[in-house]
Amino acid sequence: MTSLDQLQEGATATLVSVDGQPTLRRRLMEMGLLPGTPLQLIRRLDLGGVLELEVRRSRLSIRHGEATHLHVVRT
Amino acid sequence: MQTATASSTPTIVIAGNPNTGKSTVFNQLTGGRAKIGNYPGVTVERSTGRTMLPGGRLATVNDSPGTYSLASRSSEELLAVESIAGIDPLPRPDLVVVTVDASQLSRNLYLVLQIIELRVPVIVALNMTDTLAESGQRIDVSTLERELGVPVVPMMARRGTGLGDLVRTVDRVLQEPSVALPGWRWTPQPGPLTEDIAAIADTVPETWHHGCDDRRRALALWALLSIDAEHYLAGVPGSLRQRTAERREAAGSAGRDLDREIIEGRYAWIDSCVSRCLREDPRRVSITDRVDRLLLHPALGLFLFLAMMTIIFQALFTGADPLIGLIEEGVARVGHAAGTVLGPGLPGEFVVNGVIEGVGAFVVFLPQILMLFLFIGLMEDSGYMARVAVLMDRVMKSMGLHGRAFVPMLSGFACAVPAILATRTMERRRDRLLTMMALPLMTCSARLPVYGLLIAAMVPPWQEGGFSQGLLMAFMYLFGTAMALIVAWVMSKTMLRGSYIPLVIEMPPYRVPHWPSVWRMVMRRVGDFMKTAGTIILIGSIIIWALLSFPRDSRLEAPFEQQAQAIEQQLEAASGDEDRSALEGQLQQVQRERASAMTRHSYAGRLGHAIEPLIEPLGFDWKIGVGIISAFAAREVFVSTMGVVFGVGEDVDEASEDLRSKMWSDRWPDGRRVFTPLVCLSLMVFFALACQCMSTLAVVRRETGGWGWPAFMFVYMTVLAWTASFLVFQTGRLLGFA
Numbered sequence: 001m002t003s004l005d006q007l008q009e010g011a012t013a014t015l016v017s018v019d020g021q022p023t024l025r026r027r028l029m030e031m032g033l034l035p036g037t038p039l040q041l042i043r044r045l046d047l048g049g050v051l052e053l054e055v056r057r058s059r060l061s062i063r064h065g066e067a068t069h070l071h072v073v074r075t
Numbered sequence: 076m077q078t079a080t081a082s083s084t085p086t087i088v089i090a091g092n093p094n095t096g097k098s099t100v101f102n103q104l105t106g107g108r109a110k111i112g113n114y115p116g117v118t119v120e121r122s123t124g125r126t127m128l129p130g131g132r133l134a135t136v137n138d139s140p141g142t143y144s145l146a147s148r149s150s151e152e153l154l155a156v157e158s159i160a161g162i163d164p165l166p167r168p169d170l171v172v173v174t175v176d177a178s179q180l181s182r183n184l185y186l187v188l189q190i191i192e193l194r195v196p197v198i199v200a201l202n203m204t205d206t207l208a209e210s211g212q213r214i215d216v217s218t219l220e221r222e223l224g225v226p227v228v229p230m231m232a233r234r235g236t237g238l239g240d241l242v243r244t245v246d247r248v249l250q251e252p253s254v255a256l257p258g259w260r261w262t263p264q265p266g267p268l269t270e271d272i273a274a275i276a277d278t279v280p281e282t283w284h285h286g287c288d289d290r291r292r293a294l295a296l297w298a299l300l301s302i303d304a305e306h307y308l309a310g311v312p313g314s315l316r317q318r319t320a321e322r323r324e325a326a327g328s329a330g331r332d333l334d335r336e337i338i339e340g341r342y343a344w345i346d347s348c349v350s351r352c353l354r355e356d357p358r359r360v361s362i363t364d365r366v367d368r369l370l371l372h373p374a375l376g377l378f379l380f381l382a383m384m385t386i387i388f389q390a391l392f393t394g395a396d397p398l399i400g401l402i403e404e405g406v407a408r409v410g411h412a413a414g415t416v417l418g419p420g421l422p423g424e425f426v427v428n429g430v431i432e433g434v435g436a437f438v439v440f441l442p443q444i445l446m447l448f449l450f451i452g453l454m455e456d457s458g459y460m461a462r463v464a465v466l467m468d469r470v471m472k473s474m475g476l477h478g479r480a481f482v483p484m485l486s487g488f489a490c491a492v493p494a495i496l497a498t499r500t501m502e503r504r505r506d507r508l509l510t511m512m513a514l515p516l517m518t519c520s521a522r523l524p525v526y527g528l529l530i531a532a533m534v535p536p537w538q539e540g541g542f543s544q545g546l547l548m549a550f551m552y553l554f555g556t557a558m559a560l561i562v563a564w565v566m567s568k569t570m571l572r573g574s575y576i577p578l579v580i581e582m583p584p585y586r587v588p589h590w591p592s593v594w595r596m597v598m599r600r601v602g603d604f605m606k607t608a609g610t611i612i613l614i615g616s617i618i619i620w621a622l623l624s625f626p627r628d629s630r631l632e633a634p635f636e637q638q639a640q641a642i643e644q645q646l647e648a649a650s651g652d653e654d655r656s657a658l659e660g661q662l663q664q665v666q667r668e669r670a671s672a673m674t675r676h677s678y679a680g681r682l683g684h685a686i687e688p689l690i691e692p693l694g695f696d697w698k699i700g701v702g703i704i705s706a707f708a709a710r711e712v713f714v715s716t717m718g719v720v721f722g723v724g725e726d727v728d729e730a731s732e733d734l735r736s737k738m739w740s741d742r743w744p745d746g747r748r749v750f751t752p753l754v755c756l757s758l759m760v761f762f763a764l765a766c767q768c769m770s771t772l773a774v775v776r777r778e779t780g781g782w783g784w785p786a787f788m789f790v791y792m793t794v795l796a797w798t799a800s801f802l803v804f805q806t807g808r809l810l811g812f813a
Contacts, residue, residue, distance in 0.1 A: 022303060022334070023148055029338045030144045032182050042364075045371060048478070049469035052582065056181040056346070057212070057353065059582055061465055 002074070005051065005067035007041040013072035014038050020069035032056045033070060085134045085249050086166050087126070090159055090190060091174035092183050093141035093502045094461075094581060096202040096232040098122075100174050101138050102599075103238050121158075128246045137168070141502050143182065145189045146300035153308050156297060160193050160290070163282045167195075170248055170255070172241070174200045174232070177207040177214055179581060180353060184223075184345045188260055191225065192293035196248050196255035199227045200241055205234070206584045209363070211356040218352040224257025233456065233592045258289055261344035267329070268336055271322045272296055278318040299323065300337060363458075363584040370462060380466055384485055387450050391443050391489035398442035406435030424624065433616030436708065437609045437770065440492050441601065447486050447493040448600050451500060452593035454482070458583045460500060465582065474560045475567020476513075477506040484510065484559070487517030488552075491771045492608075495778060496600055505573040509566055511778065512788055515771050516559035516764060518552045521710040525762050526551050527729035528714050529755040536736040555763050562795075604774065611773035619708045622679040623716075631676055635669035663724070671722035679704050693761065693800040694754040696743060706767045713762070753812045757804040765796035 001016055015037045018025050032055055033039075042059065043052040052061045089104075091097040105124025122138040137158060145156040161167030171190055175183040191197050199219075207214065220227045226244045230237030248255045263269050275295035284291035302311060302319040326333045370376050410427045417423030454460040464478030471478050479501045486494035494514050498507040530544045567573070642662045649655050674680055683700030690700055698720050706713040714734075718727035721737040741749045766772065772785040779785070 026146065026300065026334045026338070027143075029334060030146065030185060032185070032342060034335070034339055034342055043367065043371060045465055047373060047377060047469070048465045048467065049472075050465045052465075057349070057355070058179040058182060060182075061582060063468070 001071055003068045004039075004041070004053075004070040004072050005064050007072070007074070009041060009044050012038065012040045012075045014075050015070060015072050017071045018069060019071070020066075024066070024069065028062075028066065028069065031060060038075065039072070085132075085169040087134050087136045087170045087172060087245065088139050088159055088168040089136065089172050089174065090139045090155070090186070091141060091200075092143050092176065092179070092186060094583075095141070095174040095176040095179075095183065096200075096230075097141055097174045098138065099232040100172065100200055100202070100230070100238075100241070101136060103232065103235065104136050104242070126242070126245075128249070129243065130246070132246075134169075134245070134249070135166075137166075142186065144186060144300075145297055147308060148301070153301075153310065156301075157310075159190055159195065160283065160294070161195070167285070169252070170196045170198065170245060172198045172200055172245070174202050176581075177201050177204045177229075178210060178212070178584070180214065181342070181345050181349055184348065185341060187223065188341050188344070189293070189297070191223070191257060192259050192289065192296065194256060194258070194287055194289040194293065196252040197225045198241070198244055198248055198255060199223065199225060200232070200237075201227050201229045202232050203583070204229045205231045206586065209584050209586070210361050213354040213356075215352045215354060219348070222348045222352060223260065225255045234589055235592070259293070261341050263337075263340055267326070267331060268333075268340075271299060271326065271333075274322055275299065275315070275318050278312070278314040280312050280315070296337065299333060361584065366585050367462075367582075370459070371465070377466070380463070384482075387447075387482070388485060388488060390446050390450070391486060391493070395442040395446055395489075399439055402439050402442070403435065406431060406438070410435075421627075425620075428624070429617045429620040430613070432620065433613040436616045437605070437612040440490065440604070440770065443490050444493040444496060444601055444604055445597060447489075447497055448597040449593070451482060451497055452596050453588050455500065456586065456588040456593050458585045461582045474564045475571075475573075476510060476563050477501050477503070480506065480510040484514060484517060487514045487519060487559070490519050490521070491515045491517070491768065492604075492774050495771065495774045496604060498778065503573065505571055508779070508784065509563055509571045509573075511775055511784070512566055512571070512791075513559045513563035515766060515768065515788065515792065516555055516562060518555035518763065519710075521768070522551075522555075522762055524711045524714045524729045525706075526759055528717070528734070529750075529759050531729065531735055532738045532750050533752040533755045536732060536739050551759060551763060554760070558764060558795075603777065608770065608773040608777045611776065612770050615769040615773070616708055619679075619705060622682065623674055623677050623705060625678055626676075628676060631672060632669060635665055635672070638665045639669075664722075667719075667722045667724045670719050670725070674701065674716075674719050692805065693797065694751075694757045694804040695761075696749050698741070698749070699758060703761075703765075703767065706762075707769050709770065710762060710767050713767075751812075753804060753807040756807070757800045760803050761796045761800040763796075764792060764799055766792035 004013070004015075007013060015033060015035055017035055018028050018033060020028070037055060039053050039055040041051060042054050045052065045061075049064045050061045051064065051067050052059060054060075087104075089097055089101045101122065101124070104126040106126075124136045126134050126136050128134055139158045140152070140155045142152060142155045145159070147153045147156060156162070158165050159168065159171055173183075173187050173190055175187065187197065187199060201214065201216065201219070204214070214229075216227050216229055226248060228237055228241045228244050230241060232238070263272070272292050272295045275298055276291045279291050279294045279298070283294055298311075298315055298319045299322070302308060302316055303323065308316075323333060370379060410431045413431060414423055414427045417426055451460070454463065460479065460482075463481055466478070467481040468478040471480055476484070480498070482500070483494045483497040486497055491514055494517075495511050498510045498514075501507045501510065526548055530547055533544070533547075639662060642658055642665065646655065646658045646662070649658055679701050680697075682704055683697040683702075686700045686704075687695075687697040690696075690703070695703075698717075701720055702713045702716045705716040714729050715725040715727060717738070718731070718734055719725045721734060721741070723731065723733040723737060727734045738750045739748075743749055766789045772789060775785040775788055776782055
């Protein structure tokens with residue numbers, strides 16, 4: 001298991017758990033980032049500090065800092 | 076439940092996730108004639124407009140804050156649920172139109188579900204169906220309608236398609252609300268969660284649920300996700316707060332994860348709904364992915380980004396010059412023609428120097444506004460703007476700013492007026508305000524002539540400027556930028572502290588910009604500026620003209636009149652060309668001296684004297700005071716005012732040798748020189764920081780919908796400028812530079 005920000009570009013993974021402050025955690029889950037959700041890391045934008053994901057058939061970009069709260073297993 | 080009768084004006088609320096075209100739909104429904112006001116009791120702006128329904132009936136349309144969920148953490152976010160549910164004192168909507176980004180269906184349906192639960196009639200405006208097709212997906216609208224139980228109207232709001240359908244559906248639902256009231260879609264299995272909901276529902280006040288059970292349970296569920304120890308939501312009754320806290324705590328100690336239970340429940344319903352109505356072609360690499368490989372490439376993407384920003388900056392900074400020149404020339408010609416028709420005397424002066432110059436003062440902004448909005452429109456419509464926000468997120472966030480604030484801040488180097496109008500690309504009011512407040516500190520092009528004059532005045536007129544003066548100019552740019560960023564950072568940590576938004580950015584697919592809609596947007600912004608800010612700038616110009624031209628005193632003018640007449644008589648008698656040109660020069664000199672005397676005698680001149688004790692600690696005398704007052708019309712006016720005050724005429728520029736030598740030899744009554752290098756530096760620092768621009772204040776008023784923020788901006792910038800100049804001047808004096 002690893003956190004989302006450690007994934008390589010193009011890697012696919014399944015979310016295992018979400019941690020962090022209750023509000024942040026709730027927000028992340030409300031965006032569809034729930035345990036059990038499959039996702040793909042489309043692009044790492046290290047300059048901007050942002051990761052672009054594909055999750056639930058749509059795209060979503062999150063910051064590195066938030067990605068550390070998302071724990072995944074590679075698939 | 077009761078709904079409004081057909082005779083009264085129905086209320087429609089527009090809701091939706093951020094960046095789903097909510098404001099586009101709102102503008103199209105209301106014809107762009109929105110009134111911007113505040114929510115009762117708080118300073119969150121709310122747009123209200125009216126729309127005409129088939130049959131000539133009017134409906135009120137209210138915008139609501141863009142949000143991913145109704146669960147609230149701040150009092151501001153509470154407004155989304157209050158305006159949708161119609162919690163006192165906000166009006167109960169007869170209908171909620173939820174804009175949904177078709178290419179982000181799941182995430183958008185999460186909000187739709189919560190709104191349906193509140194038992195208000197809902198219409199889904201399924202927007203951006205064009206971008207969905209581009210990514211090889213298709214939504215089966217009738218299946219989605221059946222699943223949700225509410226009308227779904229496919230739209231491409233930017234292109235204006237689907238609007239007619241939306242209006243007809245709105246009309247139908249207002250007449251027959253039951254077609255849009257399906258009741259809860261996802262219902263929790265009977266168990267601990269339903270018990271929690273029932274227990275909390277007892278404490279939901281009657282003014283919130285109006286006796287409707289669905290709504291009562293929906294608000295109980297909302298409370299479970301919104302109320303916790305971390306955030307205090309003003310306006311939530313104590314009993315509701317307490318009961319929710321009890322149930323959350325009990326759930327926690329029983330090892331239940333309430334947040335996950337609820338959110339997972341909703342998403343399970345959404346996933347099965349989406350799998351039934353979303354059709355997908357076999358995966359293909361979309362054009363967007365291929366373009367992004369280029370534009371978001373770590374090295375090449377950055378290079379292209381910088382190249383694009385350079386083009387925009389150059390276009391604003393120098394590209395607009397010919398157009399601005401044409402406008403200035405046109406204004407001068409109109410003024411000259413009017414002056415000839417009206418002849419000398421007060422009415423003519425009022426029309427030429429007051430009104431026509433005043434109109435010129437805001438028309439002159441049009442080329443830059445037009446260009447900036449053309450670029451912004453193209454970047455927004457093509458989908459590149461969202462990438463700018465991503466590329467700049469880390470840098471801007473470290474200053475407390477939004478990634479999208481980059482373009483407005485950069486435009487601030489050209490002119491704060493179009494840049495402030497450009498802050499609208501940001502969704503949150505807090506982000507817009509923060510950018511607006513810091514932006515006028517960027518070194519705009521109107522400061523250049525002032526810096527040019529003062530830097531030139533630092534060395535004796537018989538000496539040429541050197542390398543160190545270019546360096547000083549560069550330093551002033553750096554200083555302004557640094558101050559803008561520092562102010563942004565300080566405000567973001569204090570008065571404009573924003574609630575932390577974890578996920579900000581959705582990158583829409585690239586599209587070929589749609590020229591008609593880009594052009595419509597540009598024209599709307601230009602029209603907005605002309606109507607509201609233009610009036611204020613015109614009035615301000617007239618006031619400043621009056622301050623500089625009154626009171627009239629014939630005794631003061633008489634000696635100059637006599638001198639001028641005497642010279643004119645000699646001129647008639649003179650024959651030789653040399654004599655004539657010498658006499659004409661004398662005549663001009665007399666007129667310049669007369670203008671100088673009148674300005675010194677004017678209200679502005681007296682004001683300059685009156686504020687001298689205030690600005691003396693900065694090293695400024697009353698003449699500089701007059702310059703500062705007149706520069707309120709526009710910073711560069713400082714130069715021409717100095718020209719008038721020093722009797723070298725108003726047609727001077729910063730390179731004028733005459734003006735430079737007059738300034739060099741200008742002295743205080745006690746014989747000290749006025750424009751020492753230290754005073755010039757202190758004055759430049761003042762101009763870098765002071766809010767010497769009524770046009771900026773006028774657009775801030777326009778964008779914030781009141782005088783409060785412009786007043787704050789004026790005060791903070793003036794205090795900052797005064798303090799910084801004071802420190803520069805007094806420190807310099809202590810170090811012996813005076």
